[in-house]
Amino acid sequence: MTPRMRWLLVAAALVVGVGAALAAGGGLAPTRSAPLETFQRTGDPRKIVVHVVVGLDDELAGSSTVEDARTVAVTVRVRPPAGRLFGPPVFRSLVGISLPVVVGLRDPIGDRTVVDAASGRAVAEAGIFQIPREPPVDLAEIGTVEKGSFRSGDGVDFRWREFTGKTRALSDFRGRTVVIVSRTSFSGESKMSVQAVEEFLRTAAPEARARVVVLVATLAEDPLRAMIIRPSPSTFPLLVPSDYVGADAPEIFRLSAVPVVWFVGPEGAVREHISGVPASPDDIARGVAAAR
Known part of the structure; x- marks a missing residue:
């Protein structure tokens, strides 16, 4: 085969590859x-x-x-x-x-x-297997927030769909205190807030932990970067789609507001919130006490 023929074959392969990529650009790539x-x-x-x-x-x-x-x-x-x-x-x-x-x-x-x-x-x-500081990805535990499901009338509410297909809602936890932490993998301050929640759960009395549900919302990232924290069985990792984190999104899902922590009371109202600064374990304890 001559050099000219080899270059023609390479060029043809590139054209086919680019065409296939353009055709698939609007949907999910093959697995x-x-x-x-x-x-x-x-x-x-x-x-x-x-x-x-x-x-x-x-x-x-x-x-x-x-x-x-x-x-x-x-x-x-x-x-x-x-x-x-x-x-x-x-x-x-x-x-x-x-x-x-x-x-x-x-x-x-x-x-x-x-x-x-x-x-x-x-x-x-x-x-x-010993659970490390950042535990492995368990797809079954991750829920994706449904865009447009946020409501703020009679208490705040939104829905998410787990990888298994099960749908949950914030209102499922009425009667308990819910801590919602929003974070990204590139925000050190939001990581500090997540660590503060972990420390609160680690040191709180068992009866206090039993009353608290924690939602850790990772904004605009893929499941590999979802934050899963383990100190309590009542913790749920959420993914917020990249088209739901803009200026018109609620504060807890707004990328520009990270880090944000909301403390939702048993009746569904946001009783306390921390925005723009990292939270400490004491801040989390005070927020939980104010919300319950």
């Missing part, structure tokens, strides 16, 4: 299976943590399992951000990271072998 590196057991026999290799800009698209008496075949699917013109998977895979992902099982893991469903390869076990 692919992420390779599994290792897995770890957790304190729950029906949950394991698998470590998968993903590209730096990939988004999680879901996970699934096929189980039998001897094996658990796991698939974790990822996709590039929608509308990307360049950067097919072959390029993004050159700069990859290892991501821990929680996978729920139908039956306890027992002594079964974990298998990468795409390759059929057995996945090595890496010991018991």
Whole structure:
């Protein structure tokens, strides 16, 4: 093949690739299976943590399992951000990271072998998983706020849809105090507010923790960057879509207002709020006391 022919083939491939990207630009990019590196057991026999290799800009698209008496075949699917013109998977895979992902099982893991469903390869076990400072992504725990669902009449309210398809609403927690923290991965001050809530939950009396629900709203980012905090079972990580964080959004979802903490009383009214400055554990304790 002559050099001229090789260049013509390369040019044709680029035209086809760009055309396909333009055609798909308005919707979700196709998914692919992420390779599994290792897995770890957790304190729950029906949950394991698998470590998968993903590209730096990939988004999680879901996970699934096929189980039998001897094996658990796991698939974790990822996709590039929608509308990307360049950067097919072959390029993004050159700069990859290892991501821990929680996978729920139908039956306890027992002594079964974990298998990468795409390759059929057995996945090595890496010991018991210890929850780090920033825990793994558990897609089932993440809810996406529904744009336009915010109401502020007889108490504030909004809805979110979890990855499993279940819909929840702020009003589901009437009768309890709700702390809502908005944050982004690039705001150090909002991280301080989240850490203040974590410290409050860690040090508060059990009966005080039982009365509090915490919603951590991550603004305009993908599920890999959702903040999941673990000190209390009554914590819910939320994603707020990028088209719902502008100047016309409610303060708690407004990107320009971060960091924001709202304290919603049992009847649904916002009793206290902290805006524009990071909150301390004492601020959180005072806000909870004022709202209950």
